[in-house]
Amino acid sequence: MQRSIAATEGIFAILDTPVTIQDAPDAKTLQSSQGRIDFENVTFRYAGTSIDALSHVTLKIEPGKSYALVGASGAGKSTILSLILRLYDPTSGAVRIDGNDLRGLTQQSLREQIGLVTQETFLFHDTIYNNIIFGRLDATREDIYRAAQMAYAHEFILAQPKKYDTTVGDKGMLLSGGQQQRLAIARAVLKNAPILLLDEATSALDSESEKQIQMALQTLAAGKTVVAIAHRLSTILSSDQIIVMENGRVKEIGTHAELLAQSGYYRRLYDLQFNRGAEHKDPEPEELFEVVS
Ligand SMILES: Nc1ncnc2c1ncn2[C@@H]1O[C@H](COP(=O)(O)OP(=O)(O)OP(=O)(O)O)[C@@H](O)[C@H]1O
Ligand SMILES: [Mg+2]
Incomplete structure (x- = not known):
């Protein structure tokens, strides 16, 4: 009880944070x-x-x-x-x-x-398919496959136990870092901003x-x-x-x-x-x- 009260208070503190960025009343599209x-x-x-x-x-x-x-x-x-x-x-x-x-x-x-690909890919605890379609919600199944192919993700997806219907786990933990990034790229390909x-x-x-x-x-x-x-x-x-x-x-x-x-x-x-x-005569391209x- 004590712990959940503390956690709930934390959540409400976030929900109550004033929003500083607001649309102007006459904002244009x-x-x-x-x-x-x-x-x-x-x-x-x-x-x-x-x-x-x-x-x-x-x-x-x-x-x-x-x-x-x-x-x-x-x-x-x-x-x-x-x-x-x-x-x-x-x-x-x-x-x-x-x-x-x-x-x-x-x-x-x-x-x-704007399409965004960051270091920290945000994947939901959901299927690969639903994680990609998040880029553009009205996309068709063909669009999703094409985006995955362009992101070099299609092959590793087909190798998963349930292919596109495989659940990626919390924050994508069932996938490698590189695979997570390619899903993020597929999302951005789909968005095509x-x-x-x-x-x-x-x-x-x-x-x-x-x-x-x-x-x-x-x-x-x-x-x-x-x-x-x-x-x-x-x-x-x-x-x-x-x-x-x-x-x-x-x-x-x-x-x-x-x-x-x-x-x-x-x-x-x-x-x-x-x-x-x-x-070090040849600079190593992989270096940071x-x-x-
Ligand atoms: N959310 C924040 N609140 C307060 N200060 C911040 C915040 N984010 C960044 N800063 C400060 O703003 C400055 C610029 O930070 P920024 O994150 O843009 O740097 P960066 O070039 O992206 O660095 P890195 O290569 O480490 O990611 C730094 O002095 C940093 O401490
Ligand atoms: Mg930075």
């Missing part, structure tokens, strides 16, 4: 986005903290191009993705999509335009799984605006632009070759992580792009 995102002098501070997580960030994300966000832990990479999703509003400045301030759009129509946000896994998977995820992501990303928190060299190298963040600021932006030639902060990150001089400054 965003229809099929071109995938253009603009950060205009965005400064953002999390409630209850004393430093800005982002300061004066100005970014022009062009439709159909891919961007890799790199930088040390705490640099503000995840915060950028959270602001694109409008999980928070900027403290000052504006985030726009196709020229519309996010604060003037309905949250539902905004999020319908023009903007794709990707928070790449830092944990190393076996190289076969890694290769399949890489291929699945390539199929998914084709023709979309992609903003990826990139930890793998292959993702960084295949992006159109690399955005280097440091302490909440955009420090450098350019292609890999441009940034290396500038011999700046990016070069130091790259040398530290992938190009460690004579004893993670530097503690």
Whole structure:
């Protein structure tokens, strides 16, 4: 009794939390986005903290191009993705999509335009089929199979005891990390939103799984605006632009070759992580792009 009272109080405290992000009374519906995102002098501070997580960030994300966000832990990479999703509003400045301030759009129509693949895939205690259809509830069985095929998931699904009707267990624990990620990719393939946000896994998977995820992501990303928190060299190298963040600021932006030639902060990150001089002649593509400054 005592324990369930304590647990119930905890749940009610969450339910009673005031909602800070609300639709404006005259919020517009965003229809099929071109995938253009603009950060205009965005400064953002999390409630209850004393430093800005982002300061004066100005970014022009062009439709159909891919961007890799790199930088040390705490640099503000995840915060950028959270602001694109409008999980928070900027403290000052504006985030726009196709020229519309996010604060003037309905949250539902905004999020319908965004596919999200994160490190922590959220799978429900339900069948594989129902976990994929969550990406677009009106999808047909054929759509689900096609999405699973494009996500390189169809084969491992057919190898499960009840195929698409296999229950994945709480948070997908009956599947490997790589399989869970491919289900998340299948979900995003099904949703087919023009903007794709990707928070790449830092944990190393076996190289076969890694290769399949890489291929699945390539199929998914084709023709979309992609903003990826990139930890793998292959993702960084295949992006159109690399955005280097440091302490909440955009420090450098350019292609890999441009940034290396500038011999700046990016070069130091790259040398530290992938190009460690004579004893490591070939940078290992599986290595993580993670530097503690
Ligand atoms: N929910 C939160 N509440 C308060 N402060 C936060 C919150 N999330 C992040 N921060 C702070 O905001 C800053 C930017 O964090 P952010 O998560 O964007 O960094 P990151 O670049 O994604 O780092 P990592 O590579 O470790 O994921 C950090 O100083 C962090 O401590
Ligand atoms: Mg992060």
